[in-house]
Amino acid sequence: MSHSLWSEKILQLLRRMNNFYLSGSCRANCLRFEIEGAQVGWIPPQVVSQLARYPQVFNPPQGGAVALCSNLDSYEKRSAAVDAVLQTLRKEGNFPFLKGWRNERYSVMPRFCDPPLMSMERAATSLFGVKRYGVHVNGYTVSDSGEVSMWLARRSPTKQTYPGMLDHVVSRKKLYNSTAAGGLAAGVSIKHTLVKECEEEACIPADIAEKAKPVTTVSYTYVEQGEVFPESQFVFDLELPLEFKPRIGDGEVQEFYLLPIDKVKELLASEDFKPNCAMVVLDFLIRHSFIEPDSEPYYQEFVAGLHQTV
Numbered sequence: 001m002s003h004s005l006w007s008e009k010i011l012q013l014l015r016r017m018n019n020f021y022l023s024g025s026c027r028a029n030c031l032r033f034e035i036e037g038a039q040v041g042w043i044p045p046q047v048v049s050q051l052a053r054y055p056q057v058f059n060p061p062q063g064g065a066v067a068l069c070s071n072l073d074s075y076e077k078r079s080a081a082v083d084a085v086l087q088t089l090r091k092e093g094n095f096p097f098l099k100g101w102r103n104e105r106y107s108v109m110p111r112f113c114d115p116p117l118m119s120m121e122r123a124a125t126s127l128f129g130v131k132r133y134g135v136h137v138n139g140y141t142v143s144d145s146g147e148v149s150m151w152l153a154r155r156s157p158t159k160q161t162y163p164g165m166l167d168h169v170v171s172r173k174k175l176y177n178s179t180a181a182g183g184l185a186a187g188v189s190i191k192h193t194l195v196k197e198c199e200e201e202a203c204i205p206a207d208i209a210e211k212a213k214p215v216t217t218v219s220y221t222y223v224e225q226g227e228v229f230p231e232s233q234f235v236f237d238l239e240l241p242l243e244f245k246p247r248i249g250d251g252e253v254q255e256f257y258l259l260p261i262d263k264v265k266e267l268l269a270s271e272d273f274k275p276n277c278a279m280v281v282l283d284f285l286i287r288h289s290f291i292e293p294d295s296e297p298y299y300q301e302f303v304a305g306l307h308q309t310v
Helices: 003-017 045-051 075-092 096-100 122-127 190-202 261-268 275-287 299-305
Strands: 031-035 038-043 065-067 105-108 118-121 132-142 148-155 166-168 170-173 213-224 227-239 253-260
Touching: 003 213, 003 261, 003 275, 003 299, 038 045, 038 227, 075 096, 075 118, 075 122, 096 122, 105 122, 118 122, 122 227, 132 166, 132 190, 132 275, 148 261, 166 170, 166 275, 170 190, 190 227, 190 253, 213 275, 227 275, 253 261, 261 275, 275 299
Parallel strands: 031 065, 132 227
Antiparallel strands: 031 038, 105 118, 132 148, 132 170, 148 166, 148 253, 213 227
């Protein structure tokens, strides 16, 4: 593949993963989702029309926003009231993503550092444009001669999303427990989640995983089937020992590969990579100077596309 074609494909990937910001998207018609005066999401127009059926939970649209009723004045009341609405919408079957109901709870808050205002079923977050957070680990090696290679994983063919596609050595959509209204389940930190997932997914021992370094976040918002997906990934780099080889742990992965950077870069432009993971790897290549502004005409567009926030 020529360099110019590779660059165009990467640019297309970034546009697809940030299509909420493109002209003609549903953004102009979305309403803010507010709780206690703070915006926590974006509600697409087809969802707004359904919420009007539940005036005991949602106030009528006003000033470009839909807010929860003021009598829902606690984490528990909001979570229970919205969940009852979602259960009804799920039974009616009008929203495709609710068919992927997982009984997993996500916290809803204006910013990651804020106390959660309620929790919501994971499959429903796109109906309200609630931001979801995850952890990604770039596992790589450096040979004695300085050559960098990266460990990639092939997702299990039974995964509910993106089955059989290439992924990081470890990645995790962070889950929140509705009984722990303080953030991560039972107050667990991002780093603790990372170490736990390293051990479970790739059998990476804690004494190695704890050396992972937080390096950035990658943020984007895309629209799919009329629903809004704002996501932000906490990214860590982990240099793995040359003699270490990840092993299949909890069945989330079917195989691991150690590939030279040139091959990894080539794969980014293929249809074989889970899209958000391709973005995180692209960020790795930029940060480690495998992509440079003198040789990449879209360098600024790449950097901007990795850090789009609503």
